[in-house]
Amino acid sequence: MEKVKKSRISKLRVILGMMLSPASVLKSAVAEMPWGFALAVSSAAFCLFFLQTGLDLYKTGQKEIGFVILSAAAGAAYGLIFIPFAGVVVWAMLKLARSQKELKWVVSSFCLSYSGALVYGITGILFSLAFAWRTSVAFGAAGVLWAAGPMIVAIRATTDGKNALSIPIATAVCGVVLLSWSMFGQL
């Protein structure tokens, strides 16, 4: 009987790899990752970022605790809905340009791009709770911006390294993410 060995890829290694060396992870591990895990990464990353924003406003007395919970929920919803949706839009656009990448791969790589934001988010929330620091900009915004790098690498991989296609798409996606993020934050 032939035994098929399934290689198990450490999820922690994928998160750290996407943060530090996204090209190699995109090539080797993203296809193996379940949808749910990728969605959980972007959802948790934005949940922690918005939670830090809420906590900063709560600490300065500008908002109540209810707002903190609401902003965390809004962040989780944003990471769960908007980021995969952006991935679907880019996949559809690149399908027209005859990209061979599967929808699952594109959406997973978009969501996993926020691995760095998740690491920053966890660190930020620890500092926020333990030392009462205001961390939304230093850890939150920096983490979300860090995600732009892996996202560009993912778009580039989807277009087979064509800069003329990947750079304009990446610029448009990053602009839309920034605008939607600012609108969502004002809700």
Next chain:
Amino acid sequence: MEQYIKIKQGRMWRNLLRWICFISFGVTAFSNPLDRWNLSNIGFGMAAGLFFGYLFRRFLRGFLGLFNSQLKKEKGKESVFYAVDCGMLFLCPFAAMALLSVFYLKWSMTAVFISAGVMAVGTASALEMGKLKGVQEIKNTIAAAFVSYLFSFVWTLSAQWLARAPLYIEGGVNLLRSVLAKGGGLL
């Protein structure tokens, strides 16, 4: 020969986009929140951005060239320049986000966009070097990341000091104009 043609192709566009990106970074970094279209701030920002971009490009080329002497011998130093210039295209999304945040969202926090963009360039340049050599090497990643981190740090520190310069320039120009027109109030 084929690779040489590829290196030559699109050089003008790569240069133009790089200049626009660094001008955007300079303009957004030294933008006056009370007067976004102040010519002194815009002019100084353009000059500072271009100067920073020039230095960053020279250093990145130099460092990557230092670690890839074999490639330089085989394919010429133009190949290293090509890798760095292609990597610099990764600045486009960050420059667009910086412009949107300052001129549309009216934010004043731009250092994070520049830092994230400069770090992304490091990753991208190492990726391009890997593509040229046919193998991704950790030494290129480390060298590019080191130069990027150094410049990100230098920009963050120096921008705070340089932010005062447009005021001095504007004051100097006004004084000179006053002297030329009315004898500086002495006549």
